[in-house]
Amino acid sequence: MDNQAFQLHPIGVIHNPGDRAWIEIASPFRPAMDGLSAFSHIHVLFWFHENDLPEVRSTLQVHPCRNPANPLTGVFATHSPMRPNLIGLSFCRIQAIEDRIIRIEEIDARDGTPLLDIKGYWPYETPPPIRYPNWTRP
Amino acid sequence: MDNQAFQLHPIGVIHNPGDRAWIEIASPFRPAMDGLSAFSHIHVLFWFHENDLPEVRSTLQVHPCRNPANPLTGVFATHSPMRPNLIGLSFCRIQAIEDRIIRIEEIDARDGTPLLDIKGYWPYETPPPIRYPNWTRP
Numbered sequence: 271m272d273n274q275a276f277q278l279h280p281i282g283v284i285h286n287p288g289d290r291a292w293i294e295i296a297s298p299f300r301p302a303m304d305g306l307s308a309f310s311h312i313h314v315l316f317w318f319h320e321n322d323l324p325e326v327r328s329t330l331q332v333h334p335c336r337n338p339a340n341p342l343t344g345v346f347a348t349h350s351p352m353r354p355n356l357i358g359l360s361f362c363r364i365q366a367i368e369d370r371i372i373r374i375e376e377i378d379a380r381d382g383t384p385l386l387d388i389k390g391y392w393p394y395e396t397p398p399p400i401r402y403p404n405w406t407r408p
Numbered sequence: 409m410d411n412q413a414f415q416l417h418p419i420g421v422i423h424n425p426g427d428r429a430w431i432e433i434a435s436p437f438r439p440a441m442d443g444l445s446a447f448s449h450i451h452v453l454f455w456f457h458e459n460d461l462p463e464v465r466s467t468l469q470v471h472p473c474r475n476p477a478n479p480l481t482g483v484f485a486t487h488s489p490m491r492p493n494l495i496g497l498s499f500c501r502i503q504a505i506e507d508r509i510i511r512i513e514e515i516d517a518r519d520g521t522p523l524l525d526i527k528g529y530w531p532y533e534t535p536p537p538i539r540y541p542n543w544t545r546p
Contacts, residue, residue, distance in 0.1 A: 274522065276416040276455050278493045295484075299492060302468040305485035310539035312484075315495055317414050330440040346433075346450075346526040347443035354437060355416045355524045357453055357495065361532045384412065386493045388484040392540040394499045401448035402530040 280384035282370075284316055287381050293372040293388070300370055306390065311363050312372075315387040316379050318356035326352050340405040347403075349378075357386065418522035420508075422454055425519050431510040431526070438508055444528065449501050450510075453525040454517050456494035464490050478543040485541075487516075495524065 281302075282295040293314065295303055306312070321327070329352040334340040345353040358379055365373040372388075419440075420433040431452065433441055444450070459465070467490040472478040483491040496517055503511040510526075 274418050276418075276457075276460065276494070276522070276524075278414040278416060278495075280412050280414075281492050299468065299484075302482040302484045302492070304469060305479070305481035305541070308539070308541035309485065310537065311534065313497060315493075315497070319414075322414065330437065331442060341443070343443035344440040346437075346440045347447065347528040349527055353525065354419050354440070355453075356414070357416075357525050359451060359453070359497070359527060361534070363534060384414070386414075387491065387495050389487055389497060390485040390540065390544070391538075392544040393538055396449065396499070396501060399448065400529075400531055401446070402528065403443070403446035406528070406530040 278317065278386055280317065280386065282385035284314070284377060284379045284383040284385055285381060286377055286379060286383070291374050291377050293374060293385060295370045295372070295385070297370065303367070303370070306364070306372070306388070307367050309364065309390040311361060311391040313389040313391055314360045314362050314377060314385070316358045316360070317384045317386055318351040318358055319384050320380065321351050321356050327354050327356065329353070334405045361391065416455065416524055418455065418524065420523035422452070422515060422517045422521040422523055423519060424515055424517060424521070429512050429515045431512060431523060433508040433510070433523070435508065441505070441508070444502070444510070444526070445505050447502065447528040449499060449529040451527040451529055452498045452500050452515060452523070454496045454498070455522045455524055456489040456496055457522050458518065459489050459494050465492050465494065467491070472543045475543070499529065
């Protein structure tokens with residue numbers, strides 16, 4: 271298993287200069303956007319490109335939210351940008367779609383982040399309770 | 409942008425023989441699981457390994473749920489396993505964690521699927537309405 275490798279290629283760019291945020295889909299992938307307008311929300315998958323270094327990808331535990339008061343926690347329990355496979359996942363509300371641009375309310379990704387994938391969102395059907403630790407509450 | 413490539417490596421395997429499902433984390437990544445037991449639900453990211461072919465990765469539109477009655481739709485609106493970057497995303501309830509095994513209720517991934525990432529889940533805070541098309545309703 272250790273020798274297996276899979277290749278990703280960016281399909282666009284996330285723009286997030288501060289006061290607004292939008293996703294720009296690269297021209298060849300424009301047809302893959304058809305039908306997105308039926309959704310109010312999307313999952314956005316992106317690459318933590320600034321962290322693509324062996325020492326970051328071998329980080330397995332972090333203090334969540336970079337707060338030393340939070341207990342040292344395995345990265346699979348967190349949304350840390352330091353993890354073996356540098357995939358980020360954000361849940362975003364769509365404001366508008368204009369050709370190859372998807373305007374979104376906000377996103378937890380740096381300006382210039384490579385886009386990997388978008389998936390239309392529909393609510394999860396799961397019986398309560400949903401349980402999660404206190405450090406996830408801001 | 410077209411020449412950029414990012415490398416993924418499997419961090420485990422998804423077992424889904426039919427009557428039950430579990431995730432096996434590879435030994436080197438065991439420390440990244442610490443803290444997962446505080447969560448009832450996880451997001452599981454995996455690789456659609458059976459689809460890693462140029463002709464599948466260039467598929468940009470599908471009939472959702474492989475139902476020709478559903479309108480031809482861009483793959484970014486769907487959860488289709490045919491897409492440029494073959495990342496699957498499932499929302500799973502944890503049943504039990506036993507060393508490197510995470511037992512889950514069910515998962516929409518084939519037996520033997522390479523695991524890419526796990527992220528602890530906490531509920532999204534978003535004001536209604538949430539809008540999505542009819543074909544997402546089974």
